[in-house]
Amino acid sequence: MRVGYTSGVFDLFHIGHLNVLRNAKSMCDHLIVGVSTDELVYKYKQKWPIFPYLERIELLRHITYVNTVVAQEDMDKLKMWRRLKFDVMFVGDDWMDTPEWQQFETDFKANGVEIIFFPYFKGTSSTKINNILERHGMPE
DSSP: OOEEEEEEOOOSOOHHHHHHHHHHHTTOSEEEEEEEOHHHHHHHHSSOOSSOHHHHHHHHHTOTTOSEEEEEOSSOHHHHHHHHOOSEEEEEGGGTTSHHHHHHHHHHHHTTOEEEEEOOOOSSOHHHHHHHHHHHOOOO
């Protein structure tokens, strides 16, 4: 059985998120999704997610492409691999050329883990939605 892993905040869930999950599931038998905790999001984005962690994981648990949902409490992907032993990791290609991911790629390859970079979704994004909400406010 081929086990896949992807992770993210999954705040303001949209079609780009769904496409990543659908594509990832088509390339593995069992898809594990790591969802960033509220504290982790604040630590690296300096802002809190709009939807709390418990609501985001509950949503993901009901997506048919997702088999297992786990907490992502830090950004150390190798630590998560040691815990879950997945065979393939799915990542947005906006991370591809970063020094951090080049190192992860080297480390994962040494452990027999394939990294598949998906094209960054150019349409709807959480960043665009957040910008609209910041300009116009949250609806009541």
